Amino acid sequence: MDPMDGGMRYTPGRSDKDWDQGVTFLPASDNKKLEKKRGPARVRVIVGLVILAAVLALIVGVLVWHFHFRKDLNLQKIYTGSLRITNQAFVNEYENPDSAEFQDLAKQVSSQLKLMYSESPLLTKYYVGSRVQAFSEGSVIAYYESDFTVPVGQAAAVDQAVSDLTNTYSSTKSRRIANQGVLIFDHVVTSVLDTRLFSNARTNTRFSQHTRGTAEEIIKSPGFPDSPYPPNSVVQWQLRGDQGFALKLSFDTFNLEQNCANDFVRVYDSLVPMDKFLLAEKCGYYSPSDPLTFISTRNVMLVTLVTNDNGNYPGFRARVSQIKRDELPCGGTLTGSSGNFQSPNFPNYYSPNTTCQWNIEVPAGKFIKLKFPKFMVSTESCADYVxxxxxxxxxxxxxxxxxxxxxxxxxxxxxxxxxxxVDRGFSATYEAYEPTDPCPEMYQCENKRCVKPTMRCDGWNDCGDSSDEKKCQCDSSMIQCKNSFCKPMFFLCDGVNDCGDGTDEINCGCKTGEFKCSNDQCISEKMKCDGNRDCTDGSDEEGCSREMSCTVSTFTCNNNKCITKNNPQCDGQDDCGDGSDESNCNCGKKAFKSSRVVGGEDAVVGEFPWQVSLHIKNMAHVCGASIISERWLVTAAHCVQDDKIKYSQPSTWEAYLGLHTQKDKQTATKRFLKQIIPHPSYNPYTYDNDIALMELDSAVTYSDTIRPICLPSGTDVYNSSDSVIITGWGATREGGSGAIVLQKARVRIINGTTCDKLMSGQITSRMMCAGVLTGGVDACQGDSGGPLAYLSSERMYLAGVVSWGDGCARKNKPGIYTNVPKFRGWIKEKTGV
Incomplete structure (x- = not known):
């Protein structure tokens, strides 16, 4: 439909003359009657003026649309690329963009790029121009940007045309354009430039540095470390080394915003930002003890910092050095009965464009078993692989x-x-085994893993592929599932489908005096409509006749509104209406950006900045604690019960915040205590209500290694199989000594009914259970009082406090933790947090 069809029509075929002619046909018997028609004549003039104004408005509108709005329908597209000039030799002057040699060669390259694009009628139509950004060795590699102004509807077609043309030149070993004396080039590579890197709202700054010999160059974000990096900026560092070398980039400090949509650093194996040579995009915090390290394929590299309008972080500092590529072991022949090997530069990031082959040979008559203790290879469509x-x-x-x-x-x-x-790569070990007995005195899983024979049909997936639990005949102490699996009897009627086919939950009912939740969980009838969510699905509080008032199990807003929603705090939604549920959210942000927690391994510096080590004065670590504010810690009540030592007295303790290694206490922040508040209902025999508060004698200043963990609301519920993380310096095995370096492990929440059966009825509603029921991962002595952390909406919450357990890491014996949501009201009452 024409845009004009929607309004009043103007008919060009009619004129003022037509109007006059029409008047002469009006009957008039005398002049006076005719004079009475002068009123309509004035109307005709007014109508004519209106029509003229409409025409002028229409013309102006068309012109405005043509020169303004039509302009908005065009896109600026920039393609970055590189090409190799085969009939030129590199000279040092090519490093300097102001030199006559650089400018002369750049002019030639730009001219031939124009010729190249002219081979495509579509590209010729929208091509604006090209700029050469840099040259490097080999023979000479030119790095350039090409500008196009493209109608919106043609954007995809232009992308395809650029790709097709680039492929044509890349696939031809050497392509020469007709004129004599012009450049001969090949290996043309092009990528569309990310629009964030050429936004008009951002200022652009570029630095160039050349690392020579064994020296190290330093690059750092503008203002580092004294002031925040600049907002709304694109900063580029063009890095070079000597010919024949590769560059090594190591970030000593890396601390940007957590969200890469705001601020980020990109590292390229190139001198212009081409996605085909993008090694990584990073944001957030990376610990100096596990630094980001990248290696280029040749003697160039580009680092790009892009920021939004909030530049409130210190930024980064990195060292640039050069190495010989053959300094990194890559492949070879391995012999003997056992050995190990790893990807180049492991555990740091491997190089792009790398191929390594290992030829392994063990004694004749033996077969080879290969294990990967660590394996982290880029998942981009398996473009990198083993x-x-x-x-x-x-x-x-x-x-x-x-x-x-x-x-x-x-x-x-x-x-x-x-x-x-690129990614961090892998480490591998190999060993020889007897072909007739791949698992000596063990059971071989379908995935070739070996497990103990006692693990066969024990109800647990020890193989990892469940092959040890298939086709089982169960004894009377086990549940015989219809699908031939066996499950421990304590899984019977626990409200969880453990068999997978529902066998263990058939014909189940609650005892007299119990309420059956919607998820088949059984709780005391007295807990129905008591204002607490005792059913994990909250069904015990549904349909209650009275209005639920604000309780410790609800979140109370500053406007006194009660929120019964699970986890309302800091979830990005203003549930209160006054924003109070979204205030005080500077907590629970993991300092370390991409931790891969697998269980029972060293944490990284700053990875869990809320972790506290509690020491008896001038003695060793005794318990853990968690930072919840500048002055307050949460720990376990059993840690502060008097024995031969007056543990209940503040003067007995010193707290180390920001500590990573027990041998390096001088690097941590030490505080003494002002007061200790154990829960008044703590039971030293049952460990019920096992929680205590500690007030520091002076407030601490938050930093990369000292930050609070978020407190959950009283409505928070953690479901069976939810993943949680435990940390501490406790014993690494039952009866063993404490850890020197802070340890971390991932465990899962265990159904309360199941846990109560496993622990012989000792679990109260103020306790929660977590662990790995197959054994091997658990908290232990010395971890008491430390955090059980739960990740929600990119924040870590203090779900539990390490309390007690039956030994450490035993099979079917989970760790028991104080359920922090049950004490949320008490914590706020005592601390105001």
């Missing part, structure tokens, strides 16, 4: 000690990475 014996490719993140077995005494392992998106 291939074993020419079979399927492995990529992504594999389980710890992932195993592959061969069927001969020889095996080849190939590692390949393409030109973009």
């Amino acid at each position: 291939q074993i014996a020419g079979k399927s490719k492995l990529c992504g993140q594999l389980a710890t000690n992932y195993m592959v077995t061969g069927n001969s005494s020889k095996m080849t392992v190939v590692f390949y990475s393409d030109s973009s998106y």
